[in-house]
Amino acid sequence: MQWVEVTGRTVEEAKEAALDQLGVDEQDAEFEILEEPKSGLFGRLRSEARVRARVVPTAPRPKVERRERRRGSRERGGSRERRPSSGGGQRAETARKGQTTVTTDEPQVHVKPPTLAQEADVAKDFLQGLLDAFGLDGDVDSQELDEDTVEVSVHGSDLGLLIGPKGQTLTSVQELTRTVVQRKLGARSGRLLVDVADYRKARREALERFATGVAAKVRDAGVATALEPMSPADRKVVHDTVNAIDGVTTTSEGEEPNRRVVILPQS
Secondary structure (H helix, E strand, O other), X not given: OOOEEEEEOOHHHHHHHHHHHHOOOHHHEEEEEEEOOEXXXXXXXXXXXXXXXXXXXOOOOEXXXXXXXXXXXXXXXXXXXXXXXXXXXXXXXXOOEOOEOOOOOOOOEEOOOOOHHHHHHHHHHHHHHHHHHOOXXXXXXXXXXXXXXXXXXXXXXXXXXXXXXXXXXXXXXXXXXXXXXXXXXXXXOOEEEEEEOOHHHHHHHHHHHHHHHHHHHHHHHOOOEEOOOOOHHHHHHHHHHHOOOOOEEEEEEOOOOOOEEEEEEOO
16 A cells, blocks of 8 residues: 655644545544654744555454364363453463363464455445345446455446435445455455446546636636535545646645635645
């Protein structure tokens, strides 16, 4: 996962700027604070906060092999009290025989991180089941966008139920799909996106056209314009679009969920 490095007057401001660049929510990112902001004379800012961030990689969760647990239980008898210990994935078992205490360490097996193709297969099965549950007709396919990202798409007609107003239902479907993949495979190793009826693609293209038009007006009039609040993913589209145009630049202001992009003339 690629890191981005940003600055801001405060650590929180730098974090928000990083989220804009990554196009993800805060729970999907991890941060490293490289430098705290420093004040100079009379309260003036001497140096800004510096933060490094990336989309958080999903590490595999360790699991104890069930067969080993069952076999150990049979060997020691099933009526003994089990208490988890706090160290190193070890499991402590206490058996009271007079004054005797027996502690046994059990083996730990790590789950191999799934491939993007495995994640996509589980996601497609879940989304197909979702279509069947709602009585909707559609086809589900997947595409690897890069080495860390896979997108699973649902195509068909009358799929508005899975999109919802301003894509809110689609966002929930995506989070639910990610949860199902995590539980089914025991881990996730990439970034999983879900699209329905090309909604995200159409919205991205509409945002690009809209941002280009606003940027042209800002450049000609020389007056900054603040856009309506948007999600981190939508803000990233606007930032990327406007910053490719000469004579204008962008910044973000406000806090979630009311954070918005401001398009400014470039000095």
